[in-house]
Amino acid sequence: MSFFAGYGPLAELALLNMVLAFSQYIVLRAGVFSLGSAAFAAVGAYAAAILATRYGVPPALCMVIALVAGGFFGAIVAVPLARLRGVFQALATLALVQIVLSLALNWTSLTDGALGINSIPKAVHITEAAIAVVVVAYFLHVIGMSGIGRGFDIIREDETVAVSLGYDVRKHHMIAFVLSGAIAGLGGAMHAFSSYSITPNEFGFHMVVMLLAMVVLGGRVSIFGPIVGALILTGLPELLRGFQDYRSIMQGALLMLSITFLPRGIVDTVLGRLRHRSLSRGASAKDRDGVTI
Amino acid sequence: MSMLTLHEVGRDFGGLPAVDSLSMAAEAGKITGLIGPNGAGKTTVVNMIAGLLKLSRGRVELDGQDVSTMEAQHLSHMGVSRTFQNIRLIKEASVLENVLAGFHRHETTSTLSSLLGLPSAFRERRALLRRSMDLLERFDMADLADWPAASLSYGHQRRIEMMRALATEPRLLLLDEPVAGMNDAEAYSLAEIFRDVAAQGVAILLIEHNMRFVRRLCDHVCVLASGRLISQGAAETVVNDPRVIEAYLGS
Numbered sequence: 001m002s003f004f005a006g007y008g009p010l011a012e013l014a015l016l017n018m019v020l021a022f023s024q025y026i027v028l029r030a031g032v033f034s035l036g037s038a039a040f041a042a043v044g045a046y047a048a049a050i051l052a053t054r055y056g057v058p059p060a061l062c063m064v065i066a067l068v069a070g071g072f073f074g075a076i077v078a079v080p081l082a083r084l085r086g087v088f089q090a091l092a093t094l095a096l097v098q099i100v101l102s103l104a105l106n107w108t109s110l111t112d113g114a115l116g117i118n119s120i121p122k123a124v125h126i127t128e129a130a131i132a133v134v135v136v137a138y139f140l141h142v143i144g145m146s147g148i149g150r151g152f153d154i155i156r157e158d159e160t161v162a163v164s165l166g167y168d169v170r171k172h173h174m175i176a177f178v179l180s181g182a183i184a185g186l187g188g189a190m191h192a193f194s195s196y197s198i199t200p201n202e203f204g205f206h207m208v209v210m211l212l213a214m215v216v217l218g219g220r221v222s223i224f225g226p227i228v229g230a231l232i233l234t235g236l237p238e239l240l241r242g243f244q245d246y247r248s249i250m251q252g253a254l255l256m257l258s259i260t261f262l263p264r265g266i267v268d269t270v271l272g273r274l275r276h277r278s279l280s281r282g283a284s285a286k287d288r289d290g291v292t293i
Numbered sequence: 294m295s296m297l298t299l300h301e302v303g304r305d306f307g308g309l310p311a312v313d314s315l316s317m318a319a320e321a322g323k324i325t326g327l328i329g330p331n332g333a334g335k336t337t338v339v340n341m342i343a344g345l346l347k348l349s350r351g352r353v354e355l356d357g358q359d360v361s362t363m364e365a366q367h368l369s370h371m372g373v374s375r376t377f378q379n380i381r382l383i384k385e386a387s388v389l390e391n392v393l394a395g396f397h398r399h400e401t402t403s404t405l406s407s408l409l410g411l412p413s414a415f416r417e418r419r420a421l422l423r424r425s426m427d428l429l430e431r432f433d434m435a436d437l438a439d440w441p442a443a444s445l446s447y448g449h450q451r452r453i454e455m456m457r458a459l460a461t462e463p464r465l466l467l468l469d470e471p472v473a474g475m476n477d478a479e480a481y482s483l484a485e486i487f488r489d490v491a492a493q494g495v496a497i498l499l500i501e502h503n504m505r506f507v508r509r510l511c512d513h514v515c516v517l518a519s520g521r522l523i524s525q526g527a528a529e530t531v532v533n534d535p536r537v538i539e540a541y542l543g544s
């Protein structure tokens with residue numbers, strides 16, 4: 001138990017990061033190069049924090065509202081941005097993060113500026129965080145298995161083939177943006193209810209890089225990718241606690257190594273190897289039975 | 294009326310015509326060959342018909358309807374399907390998943406049911422998986438259903454392209470060198486399938502280099518050289534046309 005007492009806050013943080021990483025995951029899976037998850041998380045976090053501290057709205061309702069607000073914001077953003085591609089989409093969504101950040105800093109009557117919002121009730125603990133991870137992962141799994149998930153996969157791999165098979169690329173990109181916004185909105189609100197206070201800077205460049213790193217390191221296809229990525233990148237700084245000064249360097253180096261040597265990410269690489277091995281074994285068993293393929 | 298009709302179709306690249314004044318047709322239930330030396334403009338023709346390239350001139354009609362400016366996505370829903378000369382599959386996905394993607398045109402589950410994982414979405418997936426397996430069996434690839442597409446031979450990858458194209462249940466099927474790199478035995482086993490598909494009333498436009506294959510399979514052959522139609526007719530007539538012989542020898 002003392003183990004869990006010591007690592008409880010860290011586990012809670014890892015779970016909350018998983019929710020945010022799911023938001024990054026779903027856009028990348030659909031071939032959308034959005035870096036906007038941090039902006040959506042800020043919208044959710046501020047909506048929840050303001051409603052809870054100023055208007056006394058119950059936390060559970062705040063989180064639902066944050067989810068809807070994030071999804072709505074994602075939909076609005078998707079209208080101009082779903083027609084962009086690749087690096088232009090990345091830049092435009094990065095600009096969005098900056099806009100939201102400066103609004104949070106400068107719209108002081110609403111957000112209290114750089115001071116942030118304090119005294120947010122602690123409504124999210126490790127249990128709530130774990131439930132959120134399971135529920136979001138379940139829905140992402142279901143969506144991944146559906147026609148929409150097939151559309152995401154084929155659009156990501158080859159847009160020309162996708163349109164030739166009748167897939168509506170714009171519609172799928174819009175759906176990805178809305179899902180990403182809704183998930184990050186929820187994740188942001190849960191973060192607010194977990195940490196007593198929020199400040200604008202938490203939703204800046206650092207978060208953009210962290211979420212991207214989690215999905216790239218973990219993997220972009222299997223939903224276990226962002227889970228593993230969030231686990232490693234949340235836990236790593238703790239393991240390196242003695243090397244405070246080198247933490248960012250280590251994280252950066254890890255990201256570079258994983259992109260170079262595991263471009264598909266840890267989970268997708270491992271699953272690919274396992275699948276190949278079991279298929280090969282099945283094939284050679286058949287050969288022994290005199291059946292050739 | 295022909296399933297596909299091209300009227301004086303042309304396409305320029307950088308001011309130079311890659312295809313010019315091309316008029317031809319493909320009939321339902323027939324296999325129409327489109328042959329010509331490398332760079333003749335065959336793939337460009339397929340890309341224009343499929344809506345992936347805009348026409349510079351002329352008109353494309355599908356079953357009498359002008360579809361010259363229609364987008365690829367829309368044309369797919371109208372029943373136009375194609376394979377790619379340079380194989381384009383989801384490399385990491387299994388054979389089955391690749392074929393499954395071809396059924397998009399026939400999905401009926403609403404977006405919301407898919408997002409919420411309602412039973413109808415799962416039922417549809419199971420039904421489409423079954424139809425995909427039927428296709429795999431027809432192409433003799435059921436044993437390979439779970440293999441990642443990229444791990445298989447070119448011959449198998451071309452078959453996946455064809456299954457995916459057939460999964461859309463097209464009215465017009467455009468095959469861009471579907472048996473390139475296959476040996477004769479492999480090619481002829483596919484020829485049987487093409488004949489069956491055509492017999493069901495599909496118009497097939499077959500691009501192919503192998504003249505023996507074309508002669509055996511095609512009801513009608515069009516010959517393209519430097520973007521222009523230089524000859525058309527029955528396979529036997531066309532291969533003996535001096536202009537065709539010259540175009541091939543000259544290249």
Ligand SMILES: Nc1ncnc2c1ncn2[C@@H]1O[C@H](COP(=O)(O)OP(=O)(O)O)[C@@H](O)[C@H]1O
Pocket residue numbers: 306311329330331332333334335336337338
């Ligand atoms: N996207 C493109 N941009 C510029 N030129 C192209 C393009 N596609 C094809 N071409 C040119 O058009 C001509 C016909 O090419 P293509 O249709 O691929 O011939 P084929 O399929 O008969 O071998 C070639 O000269 C080729 O270089």
Ligand SMILES: [Mg+2]
Pocket residue numbers: 335336337378
């Ligand atoms: Mg070609």
